[in-house]
Amino acid sequence: PLQAAGNPDVIRLGDVGFGFGTPFGVGVLAIADAKGFIAEEFKGSDVKLEWTYFTGTGPAINEALSNRQLDFASYGAVPNIIGKANGLPTILLASYGGTTIFGAARPDLDIKSIADLKGRKIAIQKATIIHWGVIDALKRAGLSERDVTIVDLKNADQLAALAAKSVDAAFGADFLLPLADKGLATIFYRSSTAGKTGDGFGAFLVTESFRDKYPEATEKVVRGLVRAAAWLGDEANREEAFTIWNRAGTPVETIRKSNDGGSLKDKYNLLLDDFFRSRYESAIAFNKEQKLTRRDVDLSAWIDPTVLDKALKSAGLETFWRKRDAQGNDLP
Amino acid sequence: MTPVQSSPAPSLAIENVRKTFTVETRTFAALDDVSLTLRHNEIVSILGPSGCGKSTLLRLVAGLETPDAGALFINGRRPVAGPARDCAIVFQDHRLFPWLTVSGNVDLALDSCRLAPAERRERVRRYIALVGLGSFASAYPRQLSGGMAQRAAIARALVAEPALLLMDEPFGALDSLLRTRLQGELLDIWERNRVTILLVTHDVEEAIYLSDRVVVMQPNPGRIRAVVDVGLPRPRQREETAFIALRKSLLELLS
Amino acid sequence: MTPVQSSPAPSLAIENVRKTFTVETRTFAALDDVSLTLRHNEIVSILGPSGCGKSTLLRLVAGLETPDAGALFINGRRPVAGPARDCAIVFQDHRLFPWLTVSGNVDLALDSCRLAPAERRERVRRYIALVGLGSFASAYPRQLSGGMAQRAAIARALVAEPALLLMDEPFGALDSLLRTRLQGELLDIWERNRVTILLVTHDVEEAIYLSDRVVVMQPNPGRIRAVVDVGLPRPRQREETAFIALRKSLLELLS
Amino acid sequence: MPLDSKALDTKDRAGILHPPPLPWNGREAERGDGGRRLFRPAGAGRLPDRLLPFALPGALLASWQAVTAAGFMPEQVLPPPSLVLRTFIAFLGDGEIANNLLVSLRRIACGLGIGVVTGFAFGLLLGVSRRAEAYLGPLFRAFAAVPALGWIPVLILILGIDEALKIVILSKACFVPMVIATLDAYRNIPARLREAADVMRLSPRTRLLKLTLPAMMPMLFGGLRLSAGQAFVSLIVVEMLAATEGIGYMMVWGRTLFQIDIVMVGMAIVGVTGFLLDALLRRIERGIGARMGERTGSHG
Amino acid sequence: MAEQASSSLPPAGFPRGAVIPAALVVLWAALTETGLWHGPLVVSPSQVLAVPFLDASGREIWAGVGASLLRLAAGTAIGAAAGLAAGLFVGMSRRGGLALSPTLHTLRQIALFAWIPLLTSWFGNGEATKLCFVAISTFFPLFLATEQGLRTVPATLREVAGVLHLSRRRTITALLLPAALPSIGVGVQIALISAWIGTVGAEYAIGNGRGLGSYIASARDQFRMDIVIVGVAVLAAVGAGLHYLSRAAIARLTPWNSPRSSA
Ligand SMILES: Nc1ncnc2c1ncn2[C@@H]1O[C@H](COP(=O)(O)OP(=O)(O)OP(=O)(O)O)[C@@H](O)[C@H]1O
């Protein structure tokens, strides 16, 4: 219809967040929000952007999508596959980049690597991309799930459980780093050092109905996101990005440490390339293996690369990122 | 007395009523084959030893119990379910609502009457004064003496000016002076409002002084032993020989 | 009477007692400057209009209220806090525990006595029979008639065989026959157990029949109007001329 | 509700005055159904009373089925009853429910036992002693106001994430309503009867057994049932936050997996278990009431 | 008797309730400030005191508590009104009771927090879910207390209402409500605490938006024990305040329940 090409009144975007009062995100979307990249795309129109950062993580975003409270969302692969498998009408528009997964162990134990976890009790938050990352890491270290006891704990409880010596190790995002500073844990694992395939991953997605109704707006949003990622990829902006992410409450020092030695451009590669697909296939397989989903998810029907392609083209960034193969190696 | 043709049905008819209770496993008849008819505007007293079923009879009339056999008719109509209209009862214990003041408790009884607020207030005030509680109208039940609570309960029963008045030892806790005064007031009301009264008492003199007929009951099972016509002209004198003779014969009947 | 030298302190001494209450904002004296002394093994009755402070006086003696002025002494000792030992009270309302049977209620009063279980059972049985409730020993209070509940309360007060017995209209809800019988029983117990009795009643005859002295009270504020010595030899005859004359003069005092 | 409807017809009054359940509470209760019979309306042509309790759940179930069958609601928001039932049967089959329930029940039993006993004792202390109430009352109320959630961060550091944490939190949850109920029950003992006990100078033991406890019984059991309810609430909280098994965990897991049917199965289990627990407590309440009567009845 | 004991207590003006908490705080301060008790998670009272005023993140508490209280008020108003109405209905209409009571009693057994997954999936993570949750948390205690209170109205007084032919309204206002009031009072106290727990719990579990619950949750995520303690202390203080308020209100509503007044 005619108005299909028009703009919606509001566009609602959701992301994972942390912090006091008004939580804030720690990924590309937060940069797009803070630097106004998406708002710029809609300059001149009276479209309003609504940003929600969910501290309840994956399930909360699935619920919000299901209640039609969100149009766009950016979150980890495992919960977003769960959502899709349960019938959420979403479309993957772009990768959101990677997340570094950390492993922290009680300092009084001799845990130096994944292999030392044999027979140990470890805390993770299940059904998250961390969960995937840990099982993957165990496999790579030649261990199986049965070699360890896994306890399902949320972030804060992991900290407490480590401190109370209820668990031997915990895996999570950079929230574990301050623990090491306080001398409560030693960081013995960091996914960025384990090769490209160790990092967590997720996607930026849109609801089917929004994309069908407002294809232009969808493209503008993605263009804004792409420009945000490109800005982030510029090493000159590194420190500014850290200060933006600091709004979520994580000390700049921690953020800096967590991104040590890695290029943000590589980390926040938004392309829906073979690497992205292989990651997602692996997560889909993981979900089935862990009985997290009851139904199959058809990845190729779920991904819509056309919007991202158009956005890259119109932003003049077609060559900014290199496509990768399934193992994450840059393609020529 | 009321001329019979003006209202053919008696005010109250109790026919072959039986009521049994069970305590532990023992079942006994609190009332057995009790029959009694009250004409309109008649005053009937019930005398009888403790536990002979007087209160039970009143509760049956008030519709608070159902008989195991027999039937009760108020104005010729069987009380179908629950308490009958236009019938008030003074319980043996006062049963004032502890959260309401004296006037609140009395006012309650006017709930089913349609009265203008001013008239209603006036009525409540009048009946509270009648029982001598004028200065305690705003006291709560726990602030009353035993006799005062009983008087408040009497005011509550009288205030709606019912056609049938059931009273279970209403003056039991009162001193003789007050008792005499309230007996007089009751007779005044009876004359004015043409009310039928069924009254339980332990005081033989009170029974003779007030009533047209005296019912003497006996226990185990509760039955009517005798119904005695008083037949003395009103106002009655307690010192009269006829009065004293009646008193004597009733006392004999009771023992 | 008890020879004075054997126990020099009176059984009960009430000295210039005053007790005020506040209803809403109005403060009044329920008792004002009341003094009374009971010798050992004496029976004293209190007569007076409703609301003159009789129950309040008994509650003061029982230690359930504290006087605003004056003092009370039981056996020469001031009751320091709360109810005194060896003193029982029959309340104006029966106050049976609804969840206990008649015998359970009566048994309760023996709690502070050290009795062998068999003797204790026997005592409970005896006093329940005394008030004529033998066949209702296992009934719950709600299964009793008004008079029966009052009798159960009397049994509860008597069973511990206290040295000082306070009774607030104990026979009020009883028929005259039963009343006379229980008055006799009370006198028997009094003779046997050398108990001191302070009794509130509305029945002038009862007061004369039972007591050594009769206290007549008046209301507003509650005061003692007169203390009358009965001085008739026991057993007393209600038809005696001295009895009737005393009755008449007491009735006059009351009005 | 038409609170202001003028006069009552007998039928309405029948409802208002239906008899109370306490064994000693009044004459009609005595005859069992007598009071009801007395005030029972004719009621011809209406739904039989026996079926009334099933009317509402039946209607709810029917509309649930209708809504899902018509596809008004996406399945991830409101799964059809049949799916919930299938999930239930599947979980029943693989022992998922039995295992989780057993774990949860054990926690409840411990927590309830500890919490109720200490709560009753403490409540009685506050009731009996004004001094205790003055010194400990405010502290208790502050303590009561911190929900299980608030304790978890502190307790988890001391007790870790094992059973001890759950038991302590559950005990605290039972403790609080029990204290409040005990205190209020104590305060509501009729002054008339307290005075009667005073003048009889009952020994503390007799007073407790013959006056205090029986008079407090209804409210006490109210408190006990509330405690059981609170135990369940906290169980869910603690299982949601720091557990790897139990019904609460199962439900959070259902939420994480975005499978509302699992959540609903969990709710149903929690509901039914709670209902049975409550029914059990009611039965005990009646039993104690009856025994109290019997014992004193045969006495003397 | 207990009443007598009160004369030997410290003077009435002295806030005796503060004695033990104050002693505990002093002990805590002594242990932490002297360093006898230390560790990465141990904070001292002075640190905690500074949080709501000096710490940027800590100052969020004012907005958080405000939001929570608003939420509490709104949710309680809805839930309490509904609970009271349902309790009255079930307690007064026999058939209504038969129809509604078993269902409500079954639903009542669903532990409060078990509603969260269902509510979030139905209403999302916004205000609607939280309000609904707070309302549920007040509804059931009040419903239960009201029903219970009505069931224990003395039969003797019910009979009086019957023979006086009280209207439905009068029966409710003059008999049932006052008689049930002590029980409803207990219900209100429990409902308020439950509502407060529900409010903070909903914020804590759902996370989004401002509120004391999200405040504590965030502090925990960031390992700030000092902020957690401030949050929990405020949680307790508000709860105690609510309790006092409800008690005072109930005492005022039931003057006939006060001890025998002697001048
Ligand atoms: N609800 C009840 N359950 C069992 N027995 C009862 C019940 N109500 C009354 N009774 C018994 O019925 C008999 C008659 O009781 P009722 O109250 O009518 O006596 P009464 O004549 O009024 O005696 P009183 O003069 O002592 O008041 C008594 O034996 C009493 O125990």
Ligand SMILES: Nc1ncnc2c1ncn2[C@@H]1O[C@H](COP(=O)(O)OP(=O)(O)OP(=O)(O)O)[C@@H](O)[C@H]1O
């Ligand atoms: N708790 C109280 N609060 C206020 N006033 C009270 C209280 N108790 C008694 N009174 C008042 O004290 C006065 C005396 O009461 P008391 O019960 O002693 O009278 P009584 O002589 O026993 O009367 P009755 O013969 O009617 O039982 C009454 O006016 C009563 O209203």
Ligand SMILES: [Mg+2]
């Ligand atoms: Mg009677």
Ligand SMILES: [Mg+2]
């Ligand atoms: Mg008196």
